[in-house]
Amino acid sequence: MSTLTSYRVTWQQQGNEKSQTGIRVVDSDEMTRPxxxxxxRALLRKMIANRFxxxxxxxPDSIVLLDVVPVCNCEPYPGANCLWDAYKGERFYLVASARHGYETVCDRHGDDVLGIVRNSLSVEFLTMVREKYSHQ
Incomplete structure (x- = not known):
């Protein structure tokens, strides 16, 4: 499944003191090791070189990346609350369940319970939730 991720990239060309900043969108299908x-960084350099x-x-080797920061989808909207940032990237978490051998996956925003799963599956479930609903 393809995932699009936005990055705020600050870069400059070798031999040029002036830096530029812009948003670049990376498709996970373009990477063999996402x-x-x-x-x-190599893909970002290639994208910038092709564009500029x-x-x-x-x-692409003449592009120097000074800063690469992931950008959430909500950031372009002024005043929007970024739930990923509000919880320092830890919006979803695991806690022990009342049922023996199970753990609960919770959302810090609203203290919602997203699922109660066996201990053996809890990390995979948490990873799936983070990939689907977390910062993108």
Missing amino acids: CDPEQL QPISNIA
Whole structure:
């Protein structure tokens, strides 16, 4: 399943003191190792080079990334509450359940219970919830 993630990227071209900042959207299908920060940085350099360098002189290695920050979907709307940021990236969490051998996956926003699952499946379930409903 393809995941689109936005990044605020500050970069400059080698030999140029002036930096630029912009939003770049990365499709996880373009990466063979989606969790690899080096592959992400290489893809961002390539995207920037394709966009800002002449076709005859595209050189991703000449792009220096100064800062790469994930951006949530709610950020473009002024005054919107970013629930990911409000809970420091820990919006969803696990707690022990009243039922022996089970854990509860909770949402700090509203203290909602999202599911009660066996201990052996709780981490996978929490990961699925974070991927689907967390900061994107």
